[in-house]
Amino acid sequence: MVQERTLPVFQTSQVQISKEEGLRLYEDMTLGRFFEDKCAEMYYRGKMFGFVHLYNGQEAVSTGVIKSLRQDEDYVSSTYRDHVHALSAGVPAREVMAELFGKATGCSKGRGGSMHMFSGKHHLLGGYAFVAEGIPVATGAAFQSKYRREALGDANADQVTACFFGDGAANNGQFFECLNMAALWKLPILYVVENNKWAIGMAHDRATSVPEIYKKAAAFGMAGVEVDGMDVLAVRQVAQEAIARARAGEGPTVIEALTYRFRGHSLADPDELRSKEEKEFWFTRDPIKKLAAYLIEQSLASGDELKAIEQKIQAEIDDAVKFAEESPEPDPSELYRFIFAEDE
Numbered sequence: 001m002v003q004e005r006t007l008p009v010f011q012t013s014q015v016q017i018s019k020e021e022g023l024r025l026y027e028d029m030t031l032g033r034f035f036e037d038k039c040a041e042m043y044y045r046g047k048m049f050g051f052v053h054l055y056n057g058q059e060a061v062s063t064g065v066i067k068s069l070r071q072d073e074d075y076v077s078s079t080y081r082d083h084v085h086a087l088s089a090g091v092p093a094r095e096v097m098a099e100l101f102g103k104a105t106g107c108s109k110g111r112g113g114s115m116h117m118f119s120g121k122h123h124l125l126g127g128y129a130f131v132a133e134g135i136p137v138a139t140g141a142a143f144q145s146k147y148r149r150e151a152l153g154d155a156n157a158d159q160v161t162a163c164f165f166g167d168g169a170a171n172n173g174q175f176f177e178c179l180n181m182a183a184l185w186k187l188p189i190l191y192v193v194e195n196n197k198w199a200i201g202m203a204h205d206r207a208t209s210v211p212e213i214y215k216k217a218a219a220f221g222m223a224g225v226e227v228d229g230m231d232v233l234a235v236r237q238v239a240q241e242a243i244a245r246a247r248a249g250e251g252p253t254v255i256e257a258l259t260y261r262f263r264g265h266s267l268a269d270p271d272e273l274r275s276k277e278e279k280e281f282w283f284t285r286d287p288i289k290k291l292a293a294y295l296i297e298q299s300l301a302s303g304d305e306l307k308a309i310e311q312k313i314q315a316e317i318d319d320a321v322k323f324a325e326e327s328p329e330p331d332p333s334e335l336y337r338f339i340f341a342e343d344e
């Protein structure tokens with residue numbers, strides 16, 4: 001039997017969820033899953049270049065947090081595993097797929113690729129290829145909201161920032177430096193650690209002295225919570241509480257979501273280091289199946305309704321691939337555009 005950290009128990013009776021909200025969460029997670037599966041297919045068919053890191057298995061974290069934010073107002077920052085965060089934040093599948101194909105219609109104008117999704121319109125601050133690189137950027141975004149509200153008197157500047165990163169990133173210096181500043185200045189930010197147990201081939205428990213990352217928040221006098229990252233309702237619950245705290249000026253939260261990636265580190269990884277038993281343990285906790293079972297059991301949705309959502313999403317993804325394929329390459333004469341910010 002594999003030694004797994006005990007997942008915190010979440011009583012679904014604690015949540016009241018409407019049918020509409022349940023289906024919205026299901027749709028967003030399905031979009032993330034199907035999108036990534038299509039990426040794998042396109043990558044192996046030679047349509048994408050460079051490293052591509054997929055998010056399969058972790059969907060409950062993106063959906064549970066980002067769908068609790070205000071779309072296009074609150075801020076999101078990500079890592080190189082960023083396609084699904086971009087989709088949850090509202091970036092159209094067409095633009096994410098076109099970015100992966102390196103096309104001019106991509107959300108980063110084809111300049112970024114898989115690891116650098118960006119959208120000013122959707123307040124997506126970027127995917128970042130350097131481990132922990134997004135943490136200071138997100139902390140700065142949270143600082144500007146607070147500065148505009150308190151120093152410049154802009155009452156509308158109550159945006160919250162959600163900063164996503166992995167367990168490996170939580171051993172980097174930026175994590176500790178930013179936690180210190182965020183707590184000191186009571187910044188409106190959620191540090192969402194997606195603890196999927198591995199940093200490429202380094203097991204989390206072998207790389208850190210205190211594996212419970214959420215406990216590190218206490219050293220800064222900050223709220224820290226652990227959550228079952230395979231349960232979207234649990235993630236949503238802790239995210240809503242943390243967002244409410246942040247918006248009320250009560251400061252930041254570290255959310256450690258215990259989760260697992262169902263595929264290798266990147267599509268170039270043969271994934272030979274993780275044991276079969278460990279993978280099985282987590283596959284049985286598939287967050288999408290879990291939500292589907294809950295919706296059906298609570299009579300919030302029928303199997304047919306869920307199937308209809310899946311078909312709609314599949315059509316959206318097929319359309320995204322067609323759009324990406326038919327889109328133009330960036331014009332070489334525009335090579336130096338978008339290096340510095342411009343209006344559009």
Ligand SMILES: Cc1ncc(C[n+]2csc(CCOP(=O)(O)OP(=O)(O)O)c2C)c(N)n1
Pocket residue numbers: 081129130131132165166167168169170196198199200265
């Ligand atoms: C500063 C830096 N050091 C090393 C790397 C190489 N690297 C890429 S991904 C990765 C593992 C990070 O793992 P984690 O933060 O747990 O995220 P996950 O891949 O599990 O989502 C490493 C070491 C890098 N990209 N940036």
Ligand SMILES: [Mg+2]
Pocket residue numbers: 166167168194195196197198199200
């Ligand atoms: Mg990891």
